[in-house]
Amino acid sequence: MxxxxxxxxxxxxxxxxxxxxxxxxxxxxxxxxxxxxxxxxxxxxxxxxxxxxxxxxxxxxxxxxxxxxxxxxxxxxxxxxxxxxxxxxxxxxxxxxxxxxxxxxxxxxxxxxxxxxxxxxxxxxxxxxxxxxxxxxxxxxxxxxxxxxxxxxxxxxxxxxxxxxxxxxxxxxxxxxxxxxxxxxxxxxxxxxxxxxxxxxxxxxxxxxxxxxxxxxxxxxxxxxxxxxxxxxxxxxxxxxxxxxxxxxxxxxxxxxxxxxxxxxxxRCANAPVIDEDSNIDFGDAPDSYKTTLASNGPRHQLDELTWLGLNGVDGDSDGAVSPDSDDLTGIDDEDGIGFVTAVEPGLDTLVTAYASTTGYLSGWIDWDGDGEFDEPGDKVFEDQLLQAGQNVLFFEADLNAVAGDTWSRFRFSQQTGLDADGGSTSGEVEDHGLTITAANTRQEHFPSSTGFVTLAYEDNYPYTADYDMNDVVMFLRVTETLKDDVVAKIKVTGQLAALGASYHNGFAIRLPNVARTAVNTQLTYLKVNGQLQSDSGMETDMQEASFVISNDLNEAADFSCQYFRTLENCREDISYEFELTISFNPDADVSGLPDMPYDPFIFATPDKYHGEGMPEHPGRSWEVHLADQAPTEKFDKVNIMGLGVDDSNDATGKYFKTSNNLPWALMLPEQWEWPKERVDLLKAYPDFEGYATEGDGTNALWYKSDNAVSAETY
Known part of the structure; x- marks a missing residue:
């Protein structure tokens, strides 16, 4: 060699x-x-x-x-x-x-x-x-x-x-x-x-x-x-x-x-188009005013053979098939992933289904004002909504000012997050769907306002006052009613657990007095906790009145590392438990007896948990605390609990959850209130409260203001 x-x-x-x-x-x-x-x-x-x-x-x-x-x-x-x-x-x-x-x-x-x-x-x-x-x-x-x-x-x-x-x-x-x-x-x-x-x-x-x-x-x-x-x-x-x-x-x-x-x-070879003849990219189908074609920077997804919407898979497009053309006119019928189950009416909720091939993230837009664009902030109805493989049930609230008539929607499913209504994605599918917004005479009322909260504060030693620190459960609450033809059609209750200074375990619920459970549209009623849709709405199916359990045990539901959450100086953690309950009513429902907002928010003893001496063992749902003079639910054990200790409740006079000198076990304050520290008596933290409660004539009506508090005794 x-x-x-x-x-x-x-x-x-x-x-x-x-x-x-x-x-x-x-x-x-x-x-x-x-x-x-x-x-x-x-x-x-x-x-x-x-x-x-x-x-x-x-x-x-x-x-x-x-x-x-x-x-x-x-x-x-x-x-x-x-x-x-x-x-x-x-x-x-x-x-x-x-x-x-x-x-x-x-x-x-x-x-x-x-x-x-x-x-x-x-x-x-x-x-x-x-x-x-x-x-x-x-x-x-x-x-x-x-x-x-x-x-x-x-x-x-x-x-x-x-x-x-x-x-x-x-x-x-x-x-x-x-x-x-x-x-x-x-x-x-x-x-x-x-x-x-x-x-x-x-x-x-x-x-x-x-x-x-x-x-x-x-x-x-x-x-x-x-x-x-x-x-x-x-x-x-x-x-x-x-x-x-x-x-x-x-x-x-x-x-x-x-x-x-x-x-x-x-x-790059500049003489070549950017899309191969054998495209492995999915485009949308809406009119090009919605930015659909590649020239308009329309939405497009690289087919990854893993991520798509619907049962039929997805095929590649050479460009957006602008309506009235459709991707379904060629290849397979792959626009089958999103389904509108209920009507779309301004201010009311709509149920949609999304069938996903695998886990991934869904974002969606609806052109509420019919201007041919998805550019308004409120047009985005879903943002990085996590879907599981198979059928997913989702809800969105139609814009209160939505214009009745035909319009378009866009849904993008991908392994990526942060997608806009246009632009490229390395995985998934885009589906554009035409829809009709039904005309409706709707308006909204808010309590206390569209952005504010009231404070609900509960003492869980009922029927005894014990430390009377009124911080065992502290909840910030807001309610929005949507009225259709001047009748309440939907209620949205938003809450934040602000403090939990209790050694007992308590649940939280909301009742709609004088409203039958059968008046509720269960298909459009749902509960979200920390933004996650729950498996059911929490409606108590064994009650005649409509009542919803938000949590059976706030101690277990909330995420905090110290005892007596946000009632001690060494426990200043951020709020970590939020909920949103949406209740829709059947079109022919009788809600004429619905009381003023916020209806009846109450706490109850967590089932199978100890709740103090002198009480029936593990009273569970039979023990409740409501706002002053609010009658308890049908589950409350009046025989064995009402009148015990210092409770002066009386069915005949309509007095409930107050002592003989009118001290309540629950308060509602018209703002985000500074509650007493752990084991600090409410009367010590707010000296004017006793006169306000016992006199009952409006004296010291502003007792709850921070200026009237002993600042060293409040959180």
Missing amino acids: NKLTLPAFVMAVWSVHANATPFDTCPSKAYLFQSAPVKVYGVNLVTGATTLLEDDTGTTANVNGVGFNFTDRYIYGYDTTNKKIVRMGKNFQVADVNTSDLPTDHTFYVGDVYDHTYYLYRTNKGLFKIDLSPLDSDASAVLPVVKISSRATVSLTDMAFHPGNGKLYGIDNNSGFLYEFDPTSGQETYIADTGQKGTFGAGYFDVNGYYYVSRNNDVSSGGVVIREGGKIYRVNMSLDESGDFVESDFTAVEFADGPMSNQNDGA
Whole structure:
């Protein structure tokens, strides 16, 4: 076997790489080069999906300033480690390209290829070009590097050729300004402010003249991220028949989520469309005023073979099928994931079903005012709602001012969160559905206001006063009634557990006195705790009146680490338990006996838990505490509990849950109140309260104000 000398051996290896097979076609995907040793990724600009194509390119160096040569279908780049020109074929193996007069006093990070010529740019150094045509006949040809211009004032980290006019474009990292560069003279021309700043390490064009740029890393100010890295933006630089820009607005629009990196550079065949013929992307179907097509930056999802809505799977689209066209007219019927079960009426609740192939996140929008856009804050009805595999039951409240008539909705299901109504996603499906908003004469009333809370405070030593600190359960509460034709059609009760200074275990419930349980529309009645939909509404099915248990045991439901939650100085934890109870009534229900808000909120003893001496053992639901003079529920054990201790309740006079001198076991205050500390008697913390309670004539009516408190005794 003949031996090769070392130089001959090196040349032999180089020749294999230099003659590597070029790309078969002008590919639609963008190529992203990162890291040292350089790794090559394929980026779907439409969705932001990224695939590692090659992590071993045959070099330990970083390659930057890359560009795709449509003529010979190679990618050319600059080896920043060894300061030389290289190229890659479809196997992504790096091969050297021989050059002369390549500057050695600096590196290049910016470049692109156009018309069989490789261009390099370095701020404050100049614009250079290399004619690649000699390589067509001799892969070992030495290519001269020609300096076009010394003028290079724009701070660039990538640039790209427009396939329509042959000009170079780049965005200044410091200002976010878009510049045009004449490749024959290096002349730099300001075009517009894109509105985005940061290091745009990768830039690409598509065949329609759209310019895509990817920001490397986060942009921060004062330690706060003000612009996220990895975002792919699109600038509309399409041309008309005369070669002028179609748009005068060159704002960089967020287009998709891409990868973050300290070292980003991109190459793409600009003559290719951004969507493959065999699309694996799902688009929407609404009219294009809702931003449906790719040109409008419409919603689109990379098909991941895991995440979709409905039973029938999902097929790929070449673009949005704008209504009256539909994705269902071709391929499979895949718009079957979202179902509207009940009518959509202003201010009232609607039940929808969402069938998910797997766990993921759903966001949804409805155009309430019929303006052909999803841009109003209230249009978003779901935000990153976690779905489980299979059928999911969801509720949303229709906007009180929704305009009756036909409109559109959009639902996006993905493994990603934070999606808008437009833009790309790396997984999932989008479904657009037309719907009709039914006219309804609705209005709302709030207690105490649309944003405020009353304070409910309970003493759980009933029928004894014991420490009488009135902090065993403290709940902030708000109620909103939606009236249809001046009749209450829906109630929403919102609460926050503000304090829990109890050693006994207590539950919390809300009763609607004089309203039959059968008046409730169980299909549209539901309970959420800390934003999570519960398995049932908590309605007590063994009562005649409508009554709802929010929690059987607040001690177990709330998340806190110290005893006597928010009643001691060493237990100043944040509120961690919130609920939202929505009650809807049947259309023909009799709710004429419904009392004023907030109806009847009460506490009860947790079943199977000890609740004090002198009481029936483990009284459970038979022990209750209500606001003063509110009759107990039908479950209350009047025989064995009422009248015990210092309780002076009397059915005949309508006096309930008060002592003989009118001290109550529950209070409702018209604001967020400062309650007594643990084991501090209410009369000590608020000295004026005793006169207010015993006199009963309005004396000391403002006893609960902080100015009338002994501040050292309140939390």
